[in-house]
Amino acid sequence: MEENIVKGEEIQRKIKLNLGQLTFEALKNYGDNVLQVDAETDEILTASLLLKQGIRLATFLKEHGVSHGDTISVISENRLEVCLIAVASFFVGATFAPLNPDYTGGELNHALNLSRPKIVFSTPSSLSKLTGITTNHTDIKLIVVFGSHESKKFLQGLDDIIRGAENDEIPTTFAIDSYDPKETVATILCSSGTTGKPKGVMITHENITSCIEILTKVFLQMKKEADSDSSDTITGITPFFHSFGFLAMYLHILRGKRLIVFKKFKPKIFLEAIAKYKLKALVVPPPLLVYLVRDPLVKKYDLSSVKEVYAGASPLNKETEMELKRRFKLRRAGQSYGMTETTWAVIATVNIEGKSGSVGVVLPGMMAKIIDENGRALGKNQRGELCLKGPMIMKGYVGNKEATMHCIDKDKWLHTGDIAYYDEDYHFYIVDRMKELIKYKGFQVAPSELEDLLVSHPSVLDAAVIGLPDEYAGELPMAFVVKKSDQEVTSEVLQEFVNKNVSPHKQLRGGIVFVKEIPRNQGGKILRRILKDSALKTGFKHKL
Secondary structure, eight states: OOSSOEEOOOOOOOOOSOHHHHHHHHHHHHTTOEEEEETTTOOEEEHHHHHHHHHHHHHHHHHTTOOTTOEEEEEOSSOHHHHHHHHHHHHHTOEEEEEOTTOOHHHHHHHHHHHOOSEEEEOHHHHHHHHTTGGGOTTOOEEEESSOOOOOSSEEEHHHHHTTGGGSOOOSOOOOOOOOTTTSEEEEEEEEOTTSSEEEEEEEHHHHHHHHHHHHHHHHHHHHHHTSOGGGEEEEOSOTTSHHHHHHHHHHHHHTOEEEEOSSOOHHHHHHHHHHTTOSEEEEOHHHHHHHHHOGGGGGSOOTTOOEEEEOSSOOOHHHHHHHHHHHTOSEEEEEEEOGGGSSEEEEOOSTTOOTTOOBEEOTTOEEEEEOTTOOBOOTTOOEEEEEESTTSOOEETTOHHHHHHHBOTTOOEEEEEEEEEOTTOOEEEEEESSOOEEETTEEEOHHHHHHHHHTSTTEEEEEEEEEEETTTEEEEEEEEEEOTTOOOOHHHHHHHHHTTSOGGGSOTTEEEEOSOOOBOTTOOBOHHHHHHHHHHHTOOOOO
């Protein structure tokens, strides 16, 4: 056995079912358990209603030729309907591929080329964007819009499909194909790469059922320590098209627990929900935790029920963590580390004695190591690249074997591109990134994508994009631009140009600085550290 490999506690795999079979049995047993609540409308979704509607929608999918191996997509903000589409997809053995509703037409076009869905579900607000590009995607046979809609050849309303399902009888059995959980892709979630274009991450049924078993073990340990289950009700505010948000949502369905669903972050609604439902645990991105310790509005609400907070999707700084503990008298505050490629978190704070600044310990069933430039596994307190291995590691990138082989080596280790170390107690710390990705509020932004866009402007000769550190957002995309000698252009014009062509999280919120040249090494690689140091020294002002 190779030295310096950190292993989580051993776990015996017991789930042999695929997600369709597992979901059917779970929903049948949970009956009238409230699984989801719309934070704005108070509309509820029970397990029995979800099961009845799921069977209705699965039958509809089958009637329209959807079966094992096909893909279903949904472009939507967080809504109660999203879990219904996922459930129905798993019932028929189809792959579920959620999409960011903020995608521009070009970004959406690329994402659809990755997943190649047969049917796409859409909110009314995204319908015009979607219909505008469907002619480019012959795989799409039908669009189903949320709500009611006049049935047309390529367009139907979701409400019209499931209307009356609440009166259906729940069958004791339901025909679900016995497809192989290890090989069958359950979800395709988009993850940005250093090449700039998102890659489609293939997560199998076994990846997710492994995650369920691992986290169930963790939850039992945490419940034993706290003498209560703080995860009975949690917030569903991280986008469901994001791996962290989707798994949090679906895991709660399979556990029969309640999720408060937020379409978008609205301070008053967010705070009211915490107070109304007396939430004990918050599982949210770090920007919301920063908000809780900074915004004066927070003091107007009784949030005394909150005893535990967990950061996911991006790092939580030590100062915010300490302030949260002080302000809310928390018994546990921590964070976790994971990637879209790891299904969910694989390193996390699982005990009350978690260390401030650490992302936690390796979860049961998983392994981690820190390697140097030669691939040698390093010991304690030595910095190197974090590599991960275990049953939650993705199957690969859809249609991109080269990228898969670059990310996962011959021994099945996933190379994260993040620089980390672990201490004497095997607590891990993330200190830097080998990758050049910018993390804005948990979203990944590829600098090269923005650089290519900027250089496409007729007045721009060269460009470099960095992540400007920001306490609230994590990092803000900021550009350094070299103008062509015979051209004049303002930063406002370039800002508008970029904003029109990218999603909101990719916008240059850190601003634009004009320079004479972009610093590069002899191989032509941009020296981003020099640019970042320059930005920090000048105290460049930015806006969220």
